[in-house]
Amino acid sequence: MTATATAVRLLLPVIWNEREAVGSAFYLGDARAFSAFASAIVAGQPFDNGVPFHPSGWPFVLAAFYAVAGYDPTAGSPADPAAVKAFVALLSGLACGGAAVLARLVGGRCVLALIAPIAVFHFGHAVQGTVANTEALYGLLLAGLLAVMVLARRHAWFDLPGPTAAGAAFAIGVVAGLTSVVRAEFLLGCVLIGIHVAR
Numbered sequence: 001m002t003a004t005a006t007a008v009r010l011l012l013p014v015i016w017n018e019r020e021a022v023g024s025a026f027y028l029g030d031a032r033a034f035s036a037f038a039s040a041i042v043a044g045q046p047f048d049n050g051v052p053f054h055p056s057g058w059p060f061v062l063a064a065f066y067a068v069a070g071y072d073p074t075a076g077s078p079a080d081p082a083a084v085k086a087f088v089a090l091l092s093g094l095a096c097g098g099a100a101v102l103a104r105l106v107g108g109r110c111v112l113a114l115i116a117p118i119a120v121f122h123f124g125h126a127v128q129g130t131v132a133n134t135e136a137l138y139g140l141l142l143a144g145l146l147a148v149m150v151l152a153r154r155h156a157w158f159d160l161p162g163p164t165a166a167g168a169a170f171a172i173g174v175v176a177g178l179t180s181v182v183r184a185e186f187l188l189g190c191v192l193i194g195i196h197v198a199r
Contacts, residue, residue, distance in 0.1 A: 006093025009129035038062035057181035091136035092129025098143030
């Protein structure tokens with residue numbers, strides 16, 4: 001499922017002739033701001049976040065991709081939009097795979113069978129998987145977080161003595177914190193997760 005979802009997201013910019021565009025005709029969001037933020041990180045320069053606020057989690061991940069791929073805006077080698085779209089497509093495909101794992105954990109094979117085609121071929125989700133915004137990474141982190149929470153509750157990790165309960169709570173806290181740095185709106189989710197873990 002991850003491979004199919006990634007392939008769909010890799011093909012969309014080719015089909016719509018958008019491989020060299022930062023955004024898409026269907027969705028731009030804050031892709032330009034995130035790309036500029038990541039370039040400033042690579043260049044070691046300050047970035048005026050402005051309004052609306054752009055959390056730094058995704059720009060740092062994007063900057064790490066820029067660094068690994070050899071893009072250096074200070075040396076006149078800006079990031080190739082097609083390569084960025086491929087990176088985002090991979091993250092989005094992994095998020096679909098994470099959603100499949102979560103569906104299997106929560107509802108079994110029937111729910112997985114229902115979720116799989118929607119996750120892979122949903123047009124809006126697929127388009128978001130071609131633009132350098134936070135959705136792909138956010139979806140991946142959220143699916144992972146919810147899967148860990150389901151496993152922790154199912155196997156009663158919080159009821160076990162010693163390091164198991166503490167380790168489970170710590171892992172959930174770390175992933176929830178990273179998710180909040182990617183999407184600030186998730187801070188409310190952290191409060192709800194804390195209540196869920198504590199009960």
